[in-house]
Amino acid sequence: MDNQLLQMGLKLINRYNSIEKKARYYGTDVMLYPSEIHIIEAIGISGKMTTTKLSDLLGITKGGISQTCTKLLKKGLICKTDGEGLNEIYISLTDKGKTAYYGHQRLHEPMIKKMNELSDNIDETTMNIIKTILMTINDELSRLEVEE
């Protein structure tokens, strides 16, 4: 066995990454870079967020989030309002930001649809095997993550 599964998987990850690193418009008049659309995506899904929450969610330092958010602010995709908590600032999407969010969703829609189709056509036993595989890989990666 020449490990076709692993090779196919790695090829897929590479393809995914090369797509995800391109800048696009997402239906607005401003180019959005990967880091920017990632933040918009997070806010679009979870609603208004703080810098710290975004930092935890995306695994990026608060400084990094702050930098990308100032760019998004200048581009008019997000706005900041006083938060409830101590020194907190809420970040939410403007109308333009929502346009970009939906534009991004629309781009991924065919993929999601195809995945749903596939999921529906798989019987439960096979599905469980696939889930086991994914979980095993995930565990193995976790082990690697901890290593120095």
Place this chain on the structure above:
Amino acid sequence: MDNQLLQMGLKLINRYNSIEKKARYYGTDVMLYPSEIHIIEAIGISGKMTTTKLSDLLGITKGGISQTCTKLLKKGLICKTDGEGLNEIYISLTDKGKTAYYGHQRLHEPMIKKMNELSDNIDETTMNIIKTILMTINDELSRLEVEE
């Protein structure tokens, strides 16, 4: 169906990426950054290579390859010799480079082993279904890749 497959897959990609972006030693006295170990990996697998070939294989411009290779040269992991073709320069691994290559392989070995174990325990019909899924995702991503 809330698309568990897609979610698990994306989580896995994120985890893989976060592991792959860390700098490590790989058994030598020099820190190797992701871009550097990727080039070492490519040469380790394919044998001596030229800048152009590495550029094609890794999908990075020749300028980028050249830059990373000068770093690897200074760190003593690769060496350059005159190539056969016109103006060609062969890039190959030094002993230190081979150490790093095997160090990288050793890191991924448990993963490969686990994957082989899994592959062996899957019957052919299930395996074919999984392959179909991976190919479908791959095709869908190709479609996205072409889009402007």
Place this chain on the structure above:
DNA sequence: AAACTGTTGTTTAGTTACTAAACAACAGGA
């Protein structure tokens, strides 16, 4: 022969996307 062409690899300037560290601004305690 001289000029053009095509290939190779390199260098430079510029960019994105970070991190680490210092900083600022505020509230609640000791």
Place this chain on the structure above:
DNA sequence: TCCTGTTGTTTAGTAACTAAACAACAGTTT
């Protein structure tokens, strides 16, 4: 009043690129 803990921000530095100009060479054309 000072200390602490939280928030977010700014700064300097880095990796990993790209695009474009460049150089160096051989083969072909004029």
